[in-house]
Amino acid sequence: DARVTQTPRDKVTEMGQEVTMRCQPILGHNTVFWYRQTMMQGLELLAYFRNRAPLDDSGMPKDRFSAEMPDATLATLKIQPSEPRDSAVYFCASGLGSFNEQFFGPGTRLTVL
Amino acid sequence: AQSVTQLDSHVSVSEGTPVLLRCNYSSSYSPSLFWYVQHPNKGLQLLLKYTSAATLVKGINGFEAEFKKSETSFHLTKPSAHMSDAAEYFCVVSEIVKDGNEKLTFGTGTRLTIIP
Numbered sequence: 001d002a003r004v005t006q007t008p009r010d011k012v013t014e015m016g017q018e019v020t021m022r023c024q025p026i027l028g029h030n031t032v033f034w035y036r037q038t039m040m041q042g043l044e045l046l047a048y049f050r051n052r053a054p055l056d057d058s059g060m061p062k063d064r065f066s067a068e069m070p071d072a073t074l075a076t077l078k079i080q081p082s083e084p085r086d087s088a089v090y091f092c093a094s095g096l097g098s099f100n101e102q103f104f105g106p107g108t109r110l111t112v113l
Numbered sequence: 114a115q116s117v118t119q120l121d122s123h124v125s126v127s128e129g130t131p132v133l134l135r136c137n138y139s140s141s142y143s144p145s146l147f148w149y150v151q152h153p154n155k156g157l158q159l160l161l162k163y164t165s166a167a168t169l170v171k172g173i174n175g176f177e178a179e180f181k182k183s184e185t186s187f188h189l190t191k192p193s194a195h196m197s198d199a200a201e202y203f204c205v206v207s208e209i210v211k212d213g214n215e216k217l218t219f220g221t222g223t224r225l226t227i228i229p
Contacts, residue, residue, distance in 0.1 A: 004156075033217075042219070042221045042222055043203065043219050043222065044219075056216070091156055093157070098209065099145040099207055099215070101159040101162065102157070104156030104158065105156055106156055107156055
């Protein structure tokens with residue numbers, strides 16, 4: 001049963017620390033998305049990649065956030081330095097091409113104290 | 114510009130009664146439309162999608178949605194609610210924009226509560 005995996009599932013850190021979240025997309029999927037979900041802002045698209053190239057990262061704060069795909073089986077989202085307002089659940093999703101179903105991972109719950 | 118409006122932030126229905134979750138969209142091009150469901154502490158799961166084929170789309174768990182271009186709506190319905198339908202529902206519009214990339218816009222979500 002293919003599924004998107006995310007690590008860690010929960011992360012508590014202190015303000016100013018670096019946070020790295022990892023995502024393993026479903027094998028064969030060529031599109032990877034990063035989302036952030038909070039009670040106040042709802043679900044926000046941060047960035048997405050196709051064939052490992054970033055296509056749209058307009059939703060991502062550029063000064064502290066960075067997203068990469070070192071290879072086709074790994075996507076990373078890094079926050080440096082982290083701030084309390086970054087506390088949220090971060091979801092990764094993968095899919096095939098455009099206009100197709102996205103398969104979501106279980107999310108990483110980040111708490112920045 | 115592309116946008117999605119979910120008209121109700123919260124809907125409550127009794128078990129066994131019909132469900133209607135409303136979604137209106139605006140799009141400059143020919144969009145694809147999706148409904149996703151999110152159960153507590155889970156990621157989103159696709160319920161159904163419209164991609165310019167039949168305007169009445171059937172999805173999983175007895176849900177369906179009708180694309181009405183004249184009304185720019187894509188409302189989600191189910192004839193008879195089940196307790197397991199309690200969740201958050203997101204309407205999503207997707208289109209190819211000028212630079213050739215896909216642009217996704219999520220609605221703010223509708224929380225569905227089922228009354229026993």
